[in-house]
Amino acid sequence: MATRYDPQAAEPKWREAWDKAQLFRTKSPKEAPGAPKAYVLEMFPYPSGRLHMGHVRNYAMGDVVARHKRAKGYNVLHPMGWDAFGMPAENAAMERGVHPGEWTYQNIAAMKAQFAKLGLSLDWSREFATCDPEYYGAQQALFLKLMDEGLVYRKASKVNWDPVDNTVLANEQVIDGKGWRSGAPVEQRELTQWFFRITQYAEDLLDQVQKLERWPEKVRIMQANWIGKSTGATFRWLFEGPAPAGHQDGIEVFTTRPDTLFGASFVALAPDHPITKALAETNPAVKAFIREAAQIGTSEEAIEKAPKLGVDLGLRVKHPFDPEWTIPVWAANFVLSSYGTGAIFGSPAGDQRDLDFARKYGLPVQPVVLPPGTKPEDHEITDEAYVGPGTIYNSKFLDGLSTEEAIKAAIARLETLGQGTATTTYRLRDWGVSRQRYWGCPIPVIHCEGCGVVPVPESQLPVRLPDDVTFDKPGNPLERHPTWKHVDCPACGKLARRETDTLDTFVDSSWYYARFASPDDMEERAYWLPVDQYVGGIEHAVLHLLYSRFFARAMRDVGELDLPSGEPFAGLFTQGMVTHETYKSAGGQWLQPSEVEQKDGTWIEIGSGKAVTPGPIEKMSKSKKNTVDPDAIIAQFGADVARWFVLSDSPPERDVEWTQAGVEGSARFAQRLWSVFDELSGLEKAPPASDAESLAVRKASHKAAASIDKAIQEFRFNSAVATIHEWVTALKKSESAGESAIGARFEGASMLARCLTPFMPHLAESCWERIGGEGFVSAAPWPEADAALTEDDTVTMAVQVNGKRRAEITVPKGEANEAVEAVAHAHPDVASFLAGKSVKKTIVVPGRIVNIVVA
């Protein structure tokens, strides 16, 4: 009698059994002598309170890798923890009056309960939250070591300032140039802030990123572009007439295109360039410009997209190659103070932004680069700059040179004249880590009037966050706490002030992988690191990964990490998002998928029956209500089905669309798979026989196992899923085969259960048990395929005539090209296309294709 698989009964049973057997406990190097190690890590979650399908997908993928590695004999570290500091906890405090710490730890408890149901092969014994004082205390110690090493410093930098709430705003909190709560136009303000000297490693970070072979190409390119190494020249424009005070040496600019110097029509300074700021003191127009430019906000996106805006500063500077030629100095909002020298020269014909600016303010546009194959009289610049290479003209001594030659010649002349030098510049800026917020790691320093900045002595770490804080008004609760910041100077003992800035939460996530490897044992850290497989969202392609690479280097250089390369993640996989269709009610309200149903091809609201408009498929988000709660799915279908679905349809790196029909299909498949084992359960186990039917079954199984093994290693989980589907179909078909095939069916089922384990671990255990497997399938070794059974002795090849497929032939493997050609020519479907035509040539690609070219 056929039985059905009941996930609600089986899943908790197996998880309890795994826990009891401590199956996923990390073994120390000594406990696993001779075994290779595998550190599998997924980006740890922010404890928002609920697990979402994106988490399920992320952790399901990591679990596939971890379980596969374990089956392959690796000693596996697969930990989990919480990226627990951040703004949402403070927002909750403001909105609901709950303490950020309480809110966070409650969320962690709730999410951990959800995690438990997924059947992930995690070792929870290494769990921590970044808001645990033990963690952030260690981070403070690390901060002080970096400070000793000269990797930490303070400087003035800009923040978004809400003038009504009197608080610093994150870029996310600036909406259309206004504060998200107050609605007041945002201003830029300068604060003295803490920075990490990441630029010290710029060259190494760039150099090494190219060598990370197991990283996606696109992430390596994004990182390289972010670091943005540019070679060019830095040189000076001297003032005509009296220079502004303190700027007798002129204006220093950086350019990558000194070849276009004869096309210069203006020099432009950043709004916060010292000269611009100095002139604003006496010139109201400049002051107004600075104020207007400051309203754009601090994000690069906003600055780049804003309409070009400038002001003539009333100064003129002399061209380095011709002192008689002078050009005006402007301040312009598209010049970034943080890149190069904060000043540029505008050569409008060769740069789109310069051209837009020149057109707006009526500045000259002189073309100096002739595109290849163009005559000077035909080359005209109207609305589009020519940024490509070409031949230089209208440029005196540079005339006739190529762009490349002219760059060299111009730099050489600048150097001869003593006006400038060849320079390398990076786009990468030092990492500003100060946050004027409560729910973060306190920066462990004390400001003393007499002694300056004094580190908190190690014996006094961690500097704990005070619990008694208020969120009834905006601003930093640490700043207005009555006592917390008032401390004695550790050096002189006089009353001093504790630093009230906390660290950027990116710092917390920049070294957690090392903490998982070991809290403090350098040898154990050295054993586990680097992470062999890191899995997470593509949205972290630049910042988080770059900061982590920086931190690994910094930790290495202060003796906290024995990792010569400084690369924390040897393998990286970036997974796509989970999306869902959106629904809107007749009244324009977003509706949850659980509130709607499809009837006769149209969508209606469950209950009321009112019409619903389906919208675009988007990333699951609370605001669009297009979320599906993993708990509800698990309650209905079980964790295995949820895991299977998020791994099945789409390639892991792409987005997957969650559909009800899809998850129901997954649930049906789970039952079908179960039936393969269920059918065998009453039969007598036997070794596989060698008749034709058995051989066919065995070949299908061994080929499938080999293919799944490869697919998992290559992160093609959807292909592995497709292979398991085909395999199950083959095994179902074999049920009608003779009795002699039973041995082959048992072999296939045993292999299938083991290949299934990384994907649907609970079901795999039940299947394994059903056919009398020994111990846990979660602890069973990977079924290695027998090479003799995965190879065929014939091969099917397509035959094309003039590139069009006309027939298919089957030939022995390794057949000589001439023989294959003869078979192809002789095929009737081919012959009819060759009749009356002359064969010009025949291309034979062994094992793949024959192409006959006819006149």
Add this chain to the structure above:
RNA sequence: GCCUCUGUGGCGGAAUUGGUAGACGCGGCGGAUUCAAAAUCCGUUUCUGGCGACAGAGUGCCGGUUCGAGUCCGGCCAGAGGCACCA
């Protein structure tokens, strides 16, 4: 605006190095089983023309390289991720 990626049937996608486009799944259609249904199983399903054998077209659009292009090159269009204080 800049950097990066993606685009293939009704839908999600497969095609591993330039070599049979549409594996596998969802949905649809037809059938079996059933008193009936659920569940399950089998078949079929890119489009157009044709009763059919078959022929033609076809991987966002335009062009190119090649015996051969979803895959490589150039130019467009559309969508997504990131842009340094969201995590």
